[in-house]
Amino acid sequence: MRVGLFVTCLVDLMRPNIGFAALELLESAGCEVVVPATQTCCGQPGYNSGDRESARALALKVLEEFEACEYVVAPSGSCSGMIRTHYPDLFRDAPADLDRIERLSARTYELTDFLVNVAAIARVPGKYRGAVTYHDSCAGLRELGVKAQPRALLAKMDGVALTEMEDCAVCCGFGGTFSVKFGDISAAMAEKKCEHIQASGAETVVLGDLGCMLNIEGRLRRRGDSRTRVLHVAEVLSGRDLKGD
Amino acid sequence: MESQSIHFKKRVAGELANAQLQSNMRRFGGRFKMARAKVVGEVDDWEGTRSAGAEARDRALNNLDTWIERFESEATRRGATVLFAETGADVAELVIDICRRHGVKKAAKSKSMLSEEALLNQRLEAAGVQPVETDLGEYILQLAGEVPSHIIAPAIHKSKEEVADLFEREHHRPRTLDIPQMTREAREVLRAHFLSADMGISGGNFLIAETGSVALVTNEGNGRMVTTLPRVHVCITGIEKVLPTLEDLSLLMRLLPRSATGQSISNYFTVLTGARQPGDRDGPEHMYFVLVDNGRTNLVGGDMQEMLRCIRCGACMNHCPVYQTIGGHAYGWVYPGPMGSVLTPSYVGLENALDLPHAATLCGECSVACPVKIPLPDLLRKLREKQVERGLRPASERLGIRIWSWVAQRPRLYAFATRVATRYLRFQGGRARMISHLPLGKGWTLGRDMPAPPGRTFRELYAKRKAQ
Secondary structure (H helix, E strand, O other), rough: OOEEOOOOHHHHHHHHHHHHHHHHHHHOOEEEOOOOOOOOOOHHHHOOOOOHHHHHHHHHHHHHHOOOOOEEEOOOOHHHHHHHHHHHHHHHHHHHHHHHHHHHOEEEHHHHHHHOOOOOOOOOOOOOOOOEEEEEHHHHHHHHOOOOHHHHOOOOOEEEOOOOOOOOOOOOOOOOOOOHHOOHHHHHHHHHHHHHHHHOOOOEEEEEOOHHHHHHHHHHOOOOOOEEEEHHHHHHHHHOOOOOO | OOOOOHHHHHHHHHHHHOHHHHHHHHOOOHHHHHHHHHHHHOOHHHHHHHHHHHHHHHHHHHOOOHHHHHHHHHHHHHOOOOEEEEEOOOOHHHHHHHHHHOOEEEEEEOHHHHHHOOOHHHHHOOOOEEEEEOOOHHHHHHOOOOOOOOOOOOOOOOOOHHHHHHHHHOOOOOOOOHHHHHHHHHHHHHHHHEEEEEEEEEEOOOOEEEEEEEEEEEEOOOHHHHHHOOEEEEEEHHHHEEOOOOHHHHHHHHHHHHHOOOOOOOOEEEEEOOOOOOOOOOOOOOOEEEEOOOOOOHHOOOHHHHHHHOOOOHHHHOOOOHHHHHHHHOOOOOOHHHHHHHHHHHOOHHHHHHOOOHHHOOOOOOHHOOOOOOHHHHHHHHHHHHHHHOOOOOOHHHHHHHHHHHOOOOHHHHHHHHHHHHHHHHHHHHOEEEEEOOOOHHHOOOOOEEEEOOOOOHHHHHHHHOOO
């Protein structure tokens, strides 16, 4: 299986470890992974800010870079949701590109969804031991139906004990540019999420999107919690939670 | 109600700093949401029923003029008078006219959000008619001089302690915190109004075209009192509320109470047709419908038409983490939460509610909960696009997005820019690897840190790894 890894701009810039974790997981699943070197951003910031033109230009760039791949996989529900559910909308009035875009969308997957439902992996290499709680990120959950997949993968790890927190499927308050435009609302929402994480008793919160990670970790640290770890599910599954960057 | 939506950010700051409101919102929290989750399973095929509900609403909206005409002729045939109002001011004018014609001094009201659009109470008072709110929540707010913060639970922002203080002051009776006792007190006061009112004003959950009827969904019984006791009944509702048939009504009634309060059926469900007929034991002598446009026709046939499906259940705000954090008053007009963030710019003008389409994380909970499948996040995004088209966004924001996109289309420039950025952020993070102050992201760092990156991009590290 030839899989194109869409690293995402946030992972590229803020936490490369997740990119390598995804890469290793896909390789351990027997995939031939290609990482197009020119990839940048999926166009979601423009799309959600009302600038369709910018979003379309970046969508065409993603199309060029990944069209040759059998599958496109991203360690993010948000970015894969953008490609899978919103790209066709961007091109609804451009029939010349729509067909190609739809074919790309249909074979784009969020990482855990791909590992469970396409690659059907039997084992995961991670060695994490301890109690974790899982935060469902919005786009992954509600646009792509990512809910059972990460939990099924974590369940393959003997050392992982999953304790669900209250409101695990409620937004953490990130919302892209929302987090800066309405920083006060966003931080208040993150605060509720942090309370639920702490009440769960887990020592680590695991999740599948870097936006939520930065938001939750940033709020945890600000409120004085330097202990609770915030890890991407790919880091936990691959065993890269133990490695530094 | 005059829109204050342009001051959204200031209002939000006030609500976030309001400890009483924050505590009330947390206490109420997910109650409606949990109640809804429990009852949707009673319906064999909830998702299919939602789709059918959306289709029924679309059928009505796609031929709205036809169904309104049918409604008008059926209602008229059964003795009601059907009037049309283009604006909120027209609504008040028509109602005041009716008051004059029938010598009305006092009007008892059951819940109507449209009367909020029309500033009806204020205008009735100015015309010498006393409006009395009889829905418990609305009654509380009328005493307090406030406006609703939720479309079905208007006083949700108030604690029982606050209501107890209010009742003590207004009812001149000993303060009590016992809710049944407080309710009894309100009932005793309201009973006299029901009996002395010359007019009853109600909203309408649905209009049924084939019979010319209005359907009312209530829990307190006041809706029946105001529509049957006074001599005159005026039903005020939006033109989009029409349904072709009673069959459609029964379908939507499977969705509405469950989505709203988590009830299988509301305590009262009333279908009213025409004024009192010879041989009827009760009912008003005169029945009027005031069907209101107030911006609705602008949505018909356009790319925002899906919003008109709305059956005013409130599920979107019950499921909205932003609404649950800031409360309904922050939104600044009649309708709060996700539906309000679409309706307010649509009805009072895009330029008068600049923040509302952006005041959402697009988390999608509202559209999953909506009983008639309104794609609220998509509609919010469309409003954002319209703002950009009309040049209503700040230049800095548009430029920021343009620059990001321009750079992201140039991989070598992008690689350079991100290398600089990651090193800068790494440096900013210091030994703790946490950034507590971002010059260009104050909105972020006021309430949070920003975890610092390791100082090299994935692309750099990957290229190095491949070279080895």
